Amino acid sequence: MFIQADPRNAKHTLAWTIVRMYHGEEAAQAARQDFEQTIIRKEAPDEIVDYCPVDISGTQMALAEIIHQAGLARSNSDARRLIMQHAVSIDGHRVTGPHSIIDLEQQTPFVLKVGKRRFARIVWKREG
Numbered sequence: 001m002f003i004q005a006d007p008r009n010a011k012h013t014l015a016w017t018i019v020r021m022y023h024g025e026e027a028a029q030a031a032r033q034d035f036e037q038t039i040i041r042k043e044a045p046d047e048i049v050d051y052c053p054v055d056i057s058g059t060q061m062a063l064a065e066i067i068h069q070a071g072l073a074r075s076n077s078d079a080r081r082l083i084m085q086h087a088v089s090i091d092g093h094r095v096t097g098p099h100s101i102i103d104l105e106q107q108t109p110f111v112l113k114v115g116k117r118r119f120a121r122i123v124w125k126r127e128g
Contacts, residue, residue, distance in 0.1 A: 012032070012035075015031075015035075016028050016031075016032055019031050034046075038117060038119075039116060039117070042116075044111050044113065044119055045119060048111060048119045048120065048121045049119075049120055049121065050109075050120075050121045051069070051071075051120045051122055051123070052122075052123050052124060052125060053066050053069055053070075053104065053122065053124065059103055059104045059105035059124070060101050060102065060103050060104070061102055061104060062076070062099065062100070062101055062102075063079070063083065063088070063095060063097075063101070063102050064076045064077075064079035064080045064083065064098065064099075064100075066102060066112070066122060067079035067082070067083075067088065067112065067114055070112065070120040070122070071120075072112065072118045072120060073114065079114075080098040080099070081098075082114055082115070083095055083096070083097070083098045084096075084098045087114060087115050088112070088113070088114050089112075089113045090107075090110050090111070090112055090113075091110050091111055092111075092113075104122075104124035105124065108122055108123055108124040109121055109122060109123045109124075110122050
């Protein structure tokens with residue numbers, strides 16, 4: 001007899017089982033918690049890489065350039081496309097302007113999210 005199961009739960013169980021087989025119970029539980037936090041509840045992960053933008057004149061910088069420099073997009077135009085597709089948020093607030101300018105002195109630190117799984121904490125330090 002075939003028992004119908006929820007496909008989502010079946011995938012979660014399969015993933016947990018495979019990770020447990022190769023990396024142990026603790027790693028499987030950590031991976032499940034990370035997935036639930038970042039994908040299901042759409043929260044920032046506990047550990048986020050800090051990134052400090054470089055090569056700036058003054059304290060203002062285009063958001064697309066920050067995204068590109070942080071390694072969250074392949075190019076500035078890719079970053080602008082992601083912004084226009086509503087795939088970028090700052091501290092949980094969606095950004096819609098593809099030519100947005102960030103005042104690093106006033107607005108940092110902040111958590112930048114691109115897509116569902118790419119995060120960076122943007123920090124800024126005045127040189128000199």
